[in-house]
Each structure stands twice: as structure tokens, then as C-alpha cells.
Amino acid sequence: MSTRVDKYATTIPDVQSKNVLKASAPKTTHRVEALEKFFGSASAAQDFGAATKGYVLDHLGELLQQFEQKCVENGIQVHWAEDAKEANEIILGICREAAPAGSTIVKAKSMATEEIHLNEHLEAAGFKPVETDLGEFVVQIDGDVPTHIVTPIIHKNRFEVSDSFVREKLGPKTDVPEELAAQARKYLRQKFHEAPIGISGVNFGIAETGRIVLIENEGNSRLSTTMTDTHIAVMGLEKLLPTEADLATFLPLLAGSATNQRITTYCHFISSPRKPGENDGPAAVHLVILDNGRSKILNGPFKDILRCIRCGACLNTCPVYRQVGGHGYQHVYSGPLGAVLAPGLEGVEVYGDLAKASSLCGACEEVCPVRIPIPSMLLKLRDEGYRKKVINDGIPWSLFEMGATRPFLWRSGLTMVPMAGLVPHPLKNAWTGVRELPKREGESFRAWWSKHEK
Amino acid sequence: MLTCLCDAFYGNVGISTTKILKHLGYHVHFDDRQTCCGQPPFNAGDWGHAREVARYCQSVMFPDDRLVVTPSASCAAMVREGYHLLFPDEKPPMCYELSEFLTSVVGLSEWSGTKTYKRRIAFHRACHGRAIGVSAQAEMLLASVDGVELLPIENGDQCCGFGGAFCVVEPHLSERIGHEKVRTLLANEPDEIVSGDMGCLMHLGGLMRKDGTRIPVRHYAEILAEVI
Numbered sequence: 001m002s003t004r005v006d007k008y009a010t011t012i013p014d015v016q017s018k019n020v021l022k023a024s025a026p027k028t029t030h031r032v033e034a035l036e037k038f039f040g041s042a043s044a045a046q047d048f049g050a051a052t053k054g055y056v057l058d059h060l061g062e063l064l065q066q067f068e069q070k071c072v073e074n075g076i077q078v079h080w081a082e083d084a085k086e087a088n089e090i091i092l093g094i095c096r097e098a099a100p101a102g103s104t105i106v107k108a109k110s111m112a113t114e115e116i117h118l119n120e121h122l123e124a125a126g127f128k129p130v131e132t133d134l135g136e137f138v139v140q141i142d143g144d145v146p147t148h149i150v151t152p153i154i155h156k157n158r159f160e161v162s163d164s165f166v167r168e169k170l171g172p173k174t175d176v177p178e179e180l181a182a183q184a185r186k187y188l189r190q191k192f193h194e195a196p197i198g199i200s201g202v203n204f205g206i207a208e209t210g211r212i213v214l215i216e217n218e219g220n221s222r223l224s225t226t227m228t229d230t231h232i233a234v235m236g237l238e239k240l241l242p243t244e245a246d247l248a249t250f251l252p253l254l255a256g257s258a259t260n261q262r263i264t265t266y267c268h269f270i271s272s273p274r275k276p277g278e279n280d281g282p283a284a285v286h287l288v289i290l291d292n293g294r295s296k297i298l299n300g301p302f303k304d305i306l307r308c309i310r311c312g313a314c315l316n317t318c319p320v321y322r323q324v325g326g327h328g329y330q331h332v333y334s335g336p337l338g339a340v341l342a343p344g345l346e347g348v349e350v351y352g353d354l355a356k357a358s359s360l361c362g363a364c365e366e367v368c369p370v371r372i373p374i375p376s377m378l379l380k381l382r383d384e385g386y387r388k389k390v391i392n393d394g395i396p397w398s399l400f401e402m403g404a405t406r407p408f409l410w411r412s413g414l415t416m417v418p419m420a421g422l423v424p425h426p427l428k429n430a431w432t433g434v435r436e437l438p439k440r441e442g443e444s445f446r447a448w449w450s451k452h453e454k
Numbered sequence: 455m456l457t458c459l460c461d462a463f464y465g466n467v468g469i470s471t472t473k474i475l476k477h478l479g480y481h482v483h484f485d486d487r488q489t490c491c492g493q494p495p496f497n498a499g500d501w502g503h504a505r506e507v508a509r510y511c512q513s514v515m516f517p518d519d520r521l522v523v524t525p526s527a528s529c530a531a532m533v534r535e536g537y538h539l540l541f542p543d544e545k546p547p548m549c550y551e552l553s554e555f556l557t558s559v560v561g562l563s564e565w566s567g568t569k570t571y572k573r574r575i576a577f578h579r580a581c582h583g584r585a586i587g588v589s590a591q592a593e594m595l596l597a598s599v600d601g602v603e604l605l606p607i608e609n610g611d612q613c614c615g616f617g618g619a620f621c622v623v624e625p626h627l628s629e630r631i632g633h634e635k636v637r638t639l640l641a642n643e644p645d646e647i648v649s650g651d652m653g654c655l656m657h658l659g660g661l662m663r664k665d666g667t668r669i670p671v672r673h674y675a676e677i678l679a680e681v682i
Contacts, residue, residue, distance in 0.1 A: 002623060002624050002625065002626070003624060005624070005627065006624040006625065006626050006627050007626075009626040009627050009630055010626050017630075021634070025609050025612075029609075319612050319613040319615060319631045319634075320627050320631070322612075322631075322634075323627060323630040323631055323634070324627070324630075355499075356499075356620075356623065356624065357624060357627065358617070358620070359581070359613050359615055359616065359617025359620045359627075359628070359631070360497060360581075360582075360617060360618075360620070361581035361582075361584070361612075361613035361617070362581055362582070362584035362585055363581070363584070363611065363612070363613065365584075366584055375585070376535070376539055379496070379497070379499075379536075379539060380539070382497070382498065382499030383499050383501045384499075385499055386498070386499030386500055386501070387499075391499055393498050393619055393623045395494075395498060395619060395623075397494075397495040397498060397500040397503040397504075398503060400490075400494060400495060400503065400507075401495065401503035401506045401507055403489070404489040404490045404492070404507045404510065405489070405506055405507060405509075405510040407486070407487040407488075407489060410489040410490075411486075414461060414462060417462045417463065427622040427623070428622075430621075430622040430623075430625040431621065431622050431625075431660070433625065433629075434625070434629045434632075434660075434661060434664055435657065435660025435661050435663075435664050436659075436660045436663040436664050437660070438463045438656045438659070438660060439463070440462070440463050440465070441463060441464055441465070441466065442465055442466045443465050443466070443469070444461075444465040445456055445460060445461060445465035445466075445468035445469055446461070446465075446486065447465070448465060448468075448469050449468075449472075449484050449486075453472070453482070453484065
């Protein structure tokens with residue numbers, strides 16, 4: 001039985017597949033060049049990234065304590081959420097206290113809030129969340145879901161975006177990207193003026209100082225976190241760095257891996273709410289630290305997936321992702337990252353099949369800035385899934401094992417190879433549907449060996 | 455180590471590997487009890503049966519510290535990396551991929567063949583080399599053969615979509631990835647397509663023949679042996 005990703009491959013519109021392939025493949029090439037240029041050695045930067053995030057995971061309890069203490073000293077209000085439900089309740093509680101129902105809430109791009117489906121909860125409570133990252137904004141007005149953790153509309157092209165903007169009466173039809181950006185900008189500016197609350201994610205939390213670091217290229221995160229009276233940041237509990245000095249590597253490592261930049265256009269270092277005498281910034285900053293399955297992963301065989309800094313490089317380089325984009329994975333986190341994180345967060349029983357949607361080519365591990373061994377994790381997930389009967393290829397491996405451990409059976413099997421075309425098997429159709437069957441070519445090695453070498 | 459695909463279909467790859475090693479002065483030994491490294495059930499998630507096959511392979515192929523060479527990065531990676539996952543408390547055996555052996559152990563940087571092989575070649579780098587540090591070694595040796603022209607490939611490091619059982623268990627993904635690879639390999643009109651893994655070539659060759667493209671697919675070992 002093939003996976004949901006393979007089934008999706010039969011339904012994906014051609015234009016979507018082309019959009020994803022066209023946008024994802026060059027990102028990988030440029031990324032390698034960018035990291036080599038910035039660091040002299042991409043490999044050394046990856047080693048540092050892996051070691052630092054590994055240290056964070058090994059000392060997560062104490063670093064989180066230190067981080068919370070520093071945040072509180074800075075005047076940031078810290079909340080802990082065990083799961084999505086609790087996170088949504090906490091955020092709704094803050095919103096209700098800060099602004100009347102019906103208020104606009106501006107949102108900066110955040111995968112953590114996608115993960116807990118925050119917008120649905122805000123809307124159900126009468127608030128009007130507005131995504132202000134251009135890609136997320138398009139996703140929102142289209143009633144779509146992001147297909148990439150960094151570039152949410154990698155599956156769309158500018159013509160489709162213009163169609164959406166015309167439909168929403170944001171401006172006339174155009175295929176000029178700058179004009180499209182201007183149309184969205186005009187609409188979103190108004191929302192920034194209206195909104196009393198801004199919600200963001202967190203790229204890095206610095207344990208040493210209690211600062212929240214956000215990076216972006218559009219400026220919408222700055223407006224979401226400074227023009228509003230209340231800023232709520234939502235952070236997965238693994239997103240810490242020990243010290244400020246680590247940013248010297250991690251800012252270019254993340255920007256280089258994600259978008260081939262040395263540093264993003266904007267970097268925000270948020271250390272407190274507005275202080276007396278200051279003219280701008282929110283009066284209150286809340287930080288919601290989200291577990292939602294992470295501590296369960298931390299104590300299991302897939303711990304290293306929590307090193308992830310959400311750069312999206314593994315998606316861009318994955319041959320499967322390049323064909324189908326993120327929708328096929330049916331989870332907020334897609335691609336090689338999602339194939340490990342989704343079953344990790346929600347159980348092998350629910351998302352174990354994603355581990356099969358991989359040719360195990362190893363490109364993801366090669367590009368990962370924090371060296372997550374994704375291919376061996378996919379193999380371990382297959383082992384677990386097979387034992388729990390979540391995945392089954394329908395191939396009788398016990399028969400294979402019998403033949404492969406008995407040389408006599410193996411050799412007599414080989415004599416049948418020329419007749420393989422006569423054997424009916426459901427999986428054979430999966431081969432012959434698109435490929436010709438292989439034939440024995442030339443002399444068999446064993447025959448040659450016994451004639452010439454024995 | 456012959457590999458099961460060369461055992462079943464592509465005998466000449468094993469014959470060529472033997473000729474190459476003998477040409478370099480090595481004594482080649484073939485144990486006819488050998489079968490498979492265990493990768494198919496391992497990749498499928500059936501680690502119980504994979505362990506049985508791996509144990510058998512270990513007993514036949516790796517009873518002592520003899521040098522084991524195989525014309526497949528995939529099988530070499532299975533022995534070196536896969537066995538480590540199957541038996542985490544044991545040091546996995548060493549198994550060299552052929553081009554890795556020729557460059558790292560023998561120390562070659564060019565091939566000592568004397569004949570000319572005048573072909574425009576699109577070379578597909580098999581992905582499992584990534585796991586064991588095998589990348590451009592075979593291309594380096596091929597490029598030194600008189601007459602060989604290696605063509606540039608767009609997104610050349612991308613997988614061909616074979617992936618073992620992946621190609622039948624996830625047939626639509628495999629087909630899409632394979633067609634994209636065929637498109638990029640054929641873009642510069644090569645005379646033949648060459649790789650270091652018969653799995654990739656069986657899949658790519660099958661796809662192309664179904665589409666009516668009759669272009670030869672070959673293992674680089676066959677070329678190196680032919681020009682001796």
C-alpha cells in the first residue's frame with residue numbers, strides 16, 4: 001500500500017508541481033555556494049551548528065530555567081503550554097484581556113502557531129487574525145495551508161497570486177511581483193494601524209540574556225511586534241541557544257540555509273516591553289513556551305530532530321518534495337523534516353507512513369545545517385512502523401530471507417530469472433506500468449567464473 | 455561481493471570488476487555461497503528478517519579482515535552504515551565500493567587503460583555514495599580514459615528515484631523523479647548513460663526503453679575493463 005504522499009502525486013496539478021520544482025532546486029545549489037562564501041567551510045559551520053544544538057538538547061531543562069528567569073527579569077511574561085489546547089487557551093486569555101472581541105490581530109509568520117491551528121481558535125472566539133507575511137497572507141485569503149516552512153506559497157506562481165488579489169479586490173491584475181507586493185502592503189498597512197495585538201513565532205531564544213530573536217525579510221514582523229500594544233510570541237521549547245555569541249554563527253547559518261542570504265533584511269532582538277520614557281514598542285510582551293509532544297521526542301530515539309532550526313533546506317533538496325510539495329504530507333511540517341517530526345509529535349500510528357515516502361537518497365542529511373541524520377531516522381521509523389503493523393509493502397520478506405540465507409535455494413532461484421516475466425505479482429505491475437522489465441544481459445557471472453576462474 | 459542485481463541480471467559488471475582487480479595484480483576470490491547484503495528487507499522496515507540475511511552475509515563475506523570490494527555504493531553503505539543500525543553494539547565490517555577502492559586503497563587518480571573509448575557520457579552519481587563518502591571518484595577515473603567526454607548534468611546530485619523497493623511501493627513518486635532525471639541526463643544528447651549502481655540503471659534504463667529511448671546504460675566498471 002503506497003503512502004499518502006505517493007497517492008497525492010497522482011492528483012497534484014501539473015502547474016503546482018512545476019512551481020515547486022522550479023523554485024526548490026536552485027535554492028539548494030545557491031545555498032551551498034552561500035555557506036561556503038560566508039564561512040569558508042560550510043562543513044565547519046554545520047559541525048558547530050550540530051554541536052551547539054546538541055548541547056542545548058542535552059541541557060534543555062537548565063537552559064529553559066535560565067531563559068525563563070532572564071525573561072521575567074526583563075519584564076517578559078512567560079507561559080508554559082503542555083499541548084496545543086493549552087497554548088490556544090493561554091493565547092486567547094491574553095487576547096481577551098488585552099482587546100475587545102472583534103479586534104484585528106496581526107500575525108507574523110510562525111510555524112508554531114500553524115502547528116496549534118491558532119487562527120481557527122482566534123476566529124471562533126470572534127477575533128480577526130490577519131497573516132502579514134506575504135506568503136502566509138496568500139495562504140490565508142485562499143483558504144489554503146502552507147506547503148513549505150520558509151516559503152509557504154512555493155507551490156504558487158505570480159499569476160495565481162494576482163488572481164487571488166483581484167478576487168479579494170486588492171488591485172488590478174498584474175504579473176509584476178513588485179506591484180503585487182505593493183497591493184498587499186497597502187491593505188496590510190491598514191491592519192497594522194488597527195491591530196492592538198501582534199502574534200509572532202521565535203527563531204531563537206537566548207538563555208544567557210532572555211532575549212527573543214526573530215528574523216525576516218519583509219518588515220511585517222517588526223510592525224507586528226512593535227506597533228501593537230501587546231506582543232505574544234509562541235516558541236517551541238527546543239528553540240534555545242545558550243549564548244548571544246552563538247548568534248554570530250546561527251544567524252548566517254539559518255539565513256544561508258534558508259534563503260542563501262548572509263543575514264536577513266531584518267533581525268529583531270526583543271528583550272523587554274516598552275520601558276518608561278520610551279516612545280514605541282508594546283506595553284506587554286508575552287512568551288508562550290510550547291511542548292506539544294516535544295519532551296516526548298526529547299526522551300526517545302528521534303531526539304536529534306529537535307536540533308532543527310526550520311531552514312527548509314531538506315525540503316528544497318528532497319527529490320520527493322521537489323515533485324509534490326508540502327500538501328502531500330498532510331501535516332504542517334512536510335518534506336524530510338516532516339517525515340520525522342510529524343510521527344514524532346503525533347505518533348507513528350498516525351504519520352508512520354511518511355517515513356516510506358523517501359528514496360533514502362541522503363540529500364537531506366548532506367544539506368542540514370545542524371547535521372540531523374534524517375535517513376537513519378526514517379529507517380528507524382520504518383522498523384518501528386513495521387513492528388507496529390502501520391506499514392506493510394506486501395512483499396513476503398520471510399521468503400526472501402529463506403532464499404538469501406540458503407545458497408542452494410538462492411542459486412536455483414537465479415536459474416529462474418529468465419522466467420521472471422511470467423510470475424504474476426501485484427508489485428510487478430508497479431514496475432512494468434512505466435518501465436520495461438530488466439533482462440539478464442550477457443553471460444551470468446557465476447557461469448563465467450566457473451569457466452575462467454575456478 | 456557481487457551484489458544481487460549483478461548476480462541476477464548484470465553478470466558483466468561482476469566480470470569487469472574481477473578483470474579490473476586482476477589487472478591491478480590482486481588475487482580475486484568469489485565465494486559462491488554469497489547471496490544478498492540484506493538491504494531490501496532492511497529498507498522495508500522488516501529488521502527481523504534483515505538481521506538474519508545480514509548475519510548470513512557477514513559469515514560468508516566478512517569472516518576475517520580480507521578486503522571486500524563491491525561494484526555498488528548501495529551495498530557497501532548497507533554493510534558499513536546499515537549493519538550499524540541493525541547491530542548497534544558491534545563494529546560494522548569494512549566493504550569498499552569499487553571506485554573508492556581504486557582511488558583510496560590502490561591510490562589511483564587516473565585509469566591505466568590504453569584503449570580509446572570515444573563516447574559522450576552522461577554520468578549519474580548514485581546517492582548511496584553519500585553515506586560512505588563516495589562522490590566523484592568514478593568520474594575522475596572515467597575522465598582519464600582516452601576519448602571519454604563527461605557531460606554536465608543539471609541538478610546532477612539529485613536522486614534518480616529508484617530507491618530499492620521504493621520504486622514499486624511508491625510507484626508514482628519514483629516515476630516522476632525518474633522522468634525528471636531522464637530529462638536532465640538526456641539534455642546534452644549523450645551516447646550512453648553511465649553510473650556506479652545497477653539499481654539506478656535498471657530503473658532509468660527501464661523507464662527510457664518504455665518511452666522508446668534506446669540509449670545504452672552501463673556500469674563504469676564495464677568501461678574501465680574494456681579499455682585495459
